[in-house]
Amino acid sequence: MQHGKYRFIAGFLLIPLAVYGVFVISPFVQAIYYSFTNWSGLSSKFEVTGLRNYRRLWNDELFWKALGHNLLLLVLLPLVTLGLGLFFASMLNVGGRRRRNAPVAGVRGSSVYKIVYFFPQVLSIAIVALLFKFAYNPNSGALNSFLDAVGLPWRPEWLGDPDLALWCVMAVMVWSNVGFYVVLFSAGMSAIPKDFYEAALLDGASRFQTFFRITLPLLWDTVQTGWVYMGIMALDGFAVVQIMMDGPGPDYSTELLTYYLYTKAFNDGQAGYATALGVALLIVTLLFAGVVMKLGRRERLEF
């Protein structure tokens, strides 16, 4: 029996582990090794150069610029996306006119809103990025012709304007992700017992108080998970920049770590340096996840 058990375990784990090891684990380990070499990626010859790539990184203005953009996204993107998500979710679930037999109720048609808000989430980022590439087009795009139609004289260049481009990228990422958090938080909110709201309203609590004293604390675990998800997305942003911007943007205004890494590895033949950039990105990602977990730790509320 025991013998059969171990054979079964080995048989079931072997193929998944092999596939995972060859295509995920080994490339990650190799990437860390290559970051200490001057490998071009074009030939099989390279030398171990120690920390040279990292010293170069330290003095690379473009790296700092890209990192700065990523950090800006890392702070703002979760704040705006989760903020809007919480705001819409609470309106959908408790923002409605109170009915006779329920202490709190969602607005009418809340299920339709939830369906519509989720649309961008099921579309490929390639579709979303292309859609907005055309929408931002200063001559015939949806945005400027809309401004035209409502009679506003403002005609921004959008993606062509170095001061606006990064905000345009951010707007697209917010646009495509808010719906996910509305649905996620709605599911969390519907699990909160209605008695809590009823009791609070009876005691004269306002809607703001019920949100900050009941909804948010009881939803905190989900918010924290969402924060980590969104942060990881803010540290990526590759597809939007590559497809929508066709490059790092005017004056490198939308250069991101992931896109910089990609160009170094696949256009400039500097695979070693690219992996060093990747290791820097990995460190930022792990630091961020650690900080959110540490700052966000609270007593878990059971209900």
Added chain:
Amino acid sequence: MPPRVPVRTSVRTAPGGGTVTAQAEPSDRRGTEGGVLNVFSHGILLIWGLMVTLPLLWAVMSAFKTDKEIFTSPWALPKALHVDAWGRAWSEAHMSQYFLNSLVVVAGSLAGTMLLGSMAAYVLARFDFPGNRFVYFLFVGGMSFPIILALVPLFFVMKNMQLLNTYHGLILVYIAYSLPFTVFFLTGFFRTLPTSVAEAALIDGASHTRTFFQVMLPMAKPGLISVGIFNFLGQWNQYLLPAVLNIGDENKKLLPQGLVALAASQRYKGDWSGLFAGLVMAMLPVLAAYIVFQRQVQAGLTAGALK
């Protein structure tokens, strides 16, 4: 910090709605507040709804216009339904080919992911053996690593194994990168299933393998559906992996990749309506499937983030 909510356990809604009288006094004031808030809520919700749908509608309208109309009256309805752009995108721009390619790859990778993922998850959830925790964290750790870091060496791993620009290579890579979430989710799911049924099957003489396929997998169906939807959408919409690992033949591109290529070439040709037709063509099937299965899709995509 526990919330300092004055929860009065003595006043609870009786099954028949017995708190109506208790509520009568404060609800007068709150009723009007609720009314104002209600109008305000609807307004805000409607605005975001428009912000989501208008860009999509704009693309759909543009797909039926002539190139001239797209430039001169972007927000007007098309004067007549021009469908010739759809034909151009479908056949000349290879959209039909890209659809087929994506179907082939995703059919293979989805089946592989579900099979390998559920096998690994079942063993990790149900069997004690040395190294169990280690293997579990090895899989789950993959969820937080930036894929793009692995992509540089992965490109050469694939090249050396002659897997670059092949569908079976892409299928293997899709499976490998879907395993972390699949294993994480299904391990949790298998742990929640009762042990008694599997034990009964084993006592009756079924092998472990047979117990897994004939008893445990059918019991795990709800979890498999959730994670299956999650993986299907993730793999169907995947852009980064094929953009780096499938760069050979123009005709072998997958849908999201092909769409970006189409955008580049149609733009060059100035065929804007063909471009929008291609975009809408890629967009509509997913949206239609989502509307039909919206409950399952929403549950599947948010499953991992809910405890």
